[in-house]
Amino acid sequence: MTGVGERLQGKRICIVAGSGGVGKTTASAALALGLASGGQRVAVVTIDPARRLADALGLEELGNAPRQVSRALLESHGVQLHDGGELWAMMLDPKATFDDLVTRLAPDDTTRDEVLGNRIYAQLSGAIAGSQEFTAVAKLYELDRDGDFDAIVLDTPPSRNALDFLDAPDRISDFFDSKALKLFAVPTSIATRVMSRGTSVVFAILKRLTGVDLLDDVSVLFRSLGGLIDGFRERAAAVKALLSDPATTFLIVTSPEREPVAEAIFFRGKLRDARMPFGGLIVNRATMLDAGEHTDPAAVAAQLGDQLGAALAAKVAAGVAELQLLAARDAESIERLKAELDEPEPIVVPRLDGEIQDIEGLMALYRRLAAQ
Amino acid sequence: MIGDGRGAITSLLSRRLLVVTGKGGVGKTTVAAALGLVAARAGKRTIVAEVARRGDVASAFDREGAAPFAETEIAPGLFHISIDPQDALEEYLRDQLPSGPVAEILIRSRVFGLIAAATPGMRELLTVGKLWELAQLDRRTPGAAAYDLVVVDAPATGHGVALLSAPRTFAAAAGAGPVARQGTIIDTTLADPEQTAVVAVARAEELAVTETGALREALHASMGLELEWVVANALDSDRFSPPEAKRLQPHAAHPAVARALRGHQRALRQRAQLARLRKLTDQAPARLSLHPGGPDIERLADELEPQLDVDR
Numbered sequence: 001m002t003g004v005g006e007r008l009q010g011k012r013i014c015i016v017a018g019s020g021g022v023g024k025t026t027a028s029a030a031l032a033l034g035l036a037s038g039g040q041r042v043a044v045v046t047i048d049p050a051r052r053l054a055d056a057l058g059l060e061e062l063g064n065a066p067r068q069v070s071r072a073l074l075e076s077h078g079v080q081l082h083d084g085g086e087l088w089a090m091m092l093d094p095k096a097t098f099d100d101l102v103t104r105l106a107p108d109d110t111t112r113d114e115v116l117g118n119r120i121y122a123q124l125s126g127a128i129a130g131s132q133e134f135t136a137v138a139k140l141y142e143l144d145r146d147g148d149f150d151a152i153v154l155d156t157p158p159s160r161n162a163l164d165f166l167d168a169p170d171r172i173s174d175f176f177d178s179k180a181l182k183l184f185a186v187p188t189s190i191a192t193r194v195m196s197r198g199t200s201v202v203f204a205i206l207k208r209l210t211g212v213d214l215l216d217d218v219s220v221l222f223r224s225l226g227g228l229i230d231g232f233r234e235r236a237a238a239v240k241a242l243l244s245d246p247a248t249t250f251l252i253v254t255s256p257e258r259e260p261v262a263e264a265i266f267f268r269g270k271l272r273d274a275r276m277p278f279g280g281l282i283v284n285r286a287t288m289l290d291a292g293e294h295t296d297p298a299a300v301a302a303q304l305g306d307q308l309g310a311a312l313a314a315k316v317a318a319g320v321a322e323l324q325l326l327a328a329r330d331a332e333s334i335e336r337l338k339a340e341l342d343e344p345e346p347i348v349v350p351r352l353d354g355e356i357q358d359i360e361g362l363m364a365l366y367r368r369l370a371a372q
Numbered sequence: 373m374i375g376d377g378r379g380a381i382t383s384l385l386s387r388r389l390l391v392v393t394g395k396g397g398v399g400k401t402t403v404a405a406a407l408g409l410v411a412a413r414a415g416k417r418t419i420v421a422e423v424a425r426r427g428d429v430a431s432a433f434d435r436e437g438a439a440p441f442a443e444t445e446i447a448p449g450l451f452h453i454s455i456d457p458q459d460a461l462e463e464y465l466r467d468q469l470p471s472g473p474v475a476e477i478l479i480r481s482r483v484f485g486l487i488a489a490a491t492p493g494m495r496e497l498l499t500v501g502k503l504w505e506l507a508q509l510d511r512r513t514p515g516a517a518a519y520d521l522v523v524v525d526a527p528a529t530g531h532g533v534a535l536l537s538a539p540r541t542f543a544a545a546a547g548a549g550p551v552a553r554q555g556t557i558i559d560t561t562l563a564d565p566e567q568t569a570v571v572a573v574a575r576a577e578e579l580a581v582t583e584t585g586a587l588r589e590a591l592h593a594s595m596g597l598e599l600e601w602v603v604a605n606a607l608d609s610d611r612f613s614p615p616e617a618k619r620l621q622p623h624a625a626h627p628a629v630a631r632a633l634r635g636h637q638r639a640l641r642q643r644a645q646l647a648r649l650r651k652l653t654d655q656a657p658a659r660l661s662l663h664p665g666g667p668d669i670e671r672l673a674d675e676l677e678p679q680l681d682v683d684r
Contacts, residue, residue, distance in 0.1 A: 019396065019397060020395070020396015020397045020528055021395060021396040021397015021398060021580075022397060052578065052579065052582075119545060205469065205474060205477070205478055217545065255397070257397075257666070258666055258667075259397075259401065260397065290627060290631075291627075292627035293627050293628070293631065295627075295628070300628045303626070303628075304623065304626065304628070304629065307623055308619065308620070308623065308629075312616055312619060312620070315611050315612065315616070315632075316620070316628050316629060316632045317628070318609075318611070319609065319611060319628070319631065319632045319635055320628045320631070322609060322664050323631060323635075325664035325665055326664045329664065329665055329666060353634055353637060353638060354641060355577060355578050355579070357578075
């Protein structure tokens with residue numbers, strides 16, 4: 001069986017994907033910690049407001065730039081970092097990252113101020129054509145380009161639609177390439193003159209529908225964004241290239257429940273279509289039977305009847321029946337995932353008794369991920 | 373109406389809109405479907421509306437392949453729709469611009485499509501606009517019958533709040549004009565506790581409970597709304613009383629007893645999280661048990677029904 005260590009060999013970027021609530025953030029942190037303990041300089045980028053993760057890592061809070069987790073703290077929790085090993089963590093702030101991008105890509109200060117100060121941008125930003133997903137990969141690109149880390153682990157946004165994430169660069173460049181944006185990129189008075197008749201009809205109707213104020217604000221925003229076309233297009237192309245880079249890999253995390261399994265299968269298909277690298281599947285929180293737990297519940301009740309009394313023995317037996325049902329359901333999910341994802345050896349993590357709250361827990365999870 | 377919970381709960385099904393949200397992965401979709409079924413059983417013509425999904429409710433009822441943006445009956449008195457912003461936009465334009473070709477010009481216009489897709493917050497506004505339309509007694513959709521109740525299978529916490537506050541934000545941004553006017557009308561419905569109730573789904577886990585507390589605050593800050601009902605989903609069986617657990621201890625060498633004791637510990641941890649949930653939301657959460665074979669909507673509805681007091 002291949003543990004996660006081998007799967008990530010030679011990879012600079014590991015993108016952890018999967019549906020919400022399956023333990024992506026914890027798995028990402030565990031991976032980053034494990035890689036750091038192996039002697040790599042690692043950054044983990046999360047999108048979840050993972051207060052608990054920050055606490056566990058001894059950071060006051062996770063900001064929009066990576067912060068280093070203290071070596072002494074890790075050692076006090078029994079984690080020795082090999083030579084050169086460092087663990088850094090950050091929480092992505094999509095709005096701040098987008099603002100940064102605008103600042104960096106704006107051709108001049110006036111354009112920058114126009115965009116950042118625009119009423120529509122200020123009130124409703126964060127929603128520009130999948131900007132959360134785009135800022136996540138854009139940040140990844142920057143961290144990678146700056147070259148401060150041997151490995152970066154990205155915990156992806158809790159998006160329902162995997163496409164939003166994979167398509168983000170394309171959608172951003174489509175947006176910046178769009179006829180609409182170019183129309184707005186020239187002053188309105190000229191625009192109305194150069195517009196085709198159909199387009200001016202569209203604008204006239206739009207004005208009637210939305211009211212003048214909104215349309216004007218949108219036009220001003222689009223016009224100022226027009227100055228960023230080249231910068232954003234280049235950046236989107238670079239980010240897209242990074243997603244398909246041989247040093248990038250996607251790990252899919254799922255639980256054995258129906259919806260996350262469906263999401264994992266869907267995401268794997270999208271990766272295949274987009275020719276993006278799939279590094280493996282982690283099935284988290286699986287109920288697994290230990291040796292000696294396959295006994296028929298009725299037999300268990302009979303075995304324990306004398307010692308516990310019939311009523312209590314029956315309760316224990318009911319627990320066994322439920323456990324066996326859960327284990328059967330999960331085994332079925334895992335078989336389905338193996339077949340549908342074309343992944344003969346998924347990494348299966350049994351459902352733990354408690355939630356992972358600290359560095360010891362993260363390290364224990366890493367060992368499970370690595371040991372298989 | 374928090375604290376005494378009771379009054380709020382009995383009137384839950386008499387609202388126009390029930391918005392079901394919560395942390396990702398807690399089971400919003402199944403709880404929304406089960407609530408819809410409870411309402412339908414109580415004789416209410418009910419529709420469960422999924423937002424930005426791929427027909428999960430329909431598949432929860434083993435009804436895959438139904439046309440998503442159509443109101444489809446999936447059980448007696450229970451309907452389903454999956455709301456796509458593009459479909460909602462086209463419907464809205466056809467309604468607003470009844471003079472035929474004008475709406476078609478807009479719908480077919482690539483420029484307009486791009487503007488609509490790129491305008492921040494537009495997707496949310498269109499989605500919530502359709503939800504509002506479904507909840508109207510006098511439907512805008514030609515030939516459509518009215519529903520007694522719309523159950524919204526909303527996106528996870530943060531996105532759920534953004535969805536509810538979209539009309540308000542848009543109305544403020546638009547200043548004057550039809551969009552501002554309609555945004556205000558929709559917002560009035562959403563912010564009215566007589567018409568709209570938010571139901572939070574959680575699990576008895578640290579993060580999900582914390583996020584429910586954050587949801588309550590965000591909802592209050594952005595909409596002035598309270599969480600009307602909190603549902604703790606997928607609870608492990610809490611089988612053993614403390615004396616029983618004590619009697620099990622000496623027999624822990626038996627694998628079944630060892631597992632039972634571990635299960636008991638888990639149940640105790642979940643009880644502690646339920647207490648936190650109660651404290652953070654100021655109300656006793658409804659409880660739904662874990663279904664080992666996968667969630668079963670009929671059984672979930674059976675469990676919810678007595679906790680809802682539908683008769684009053």
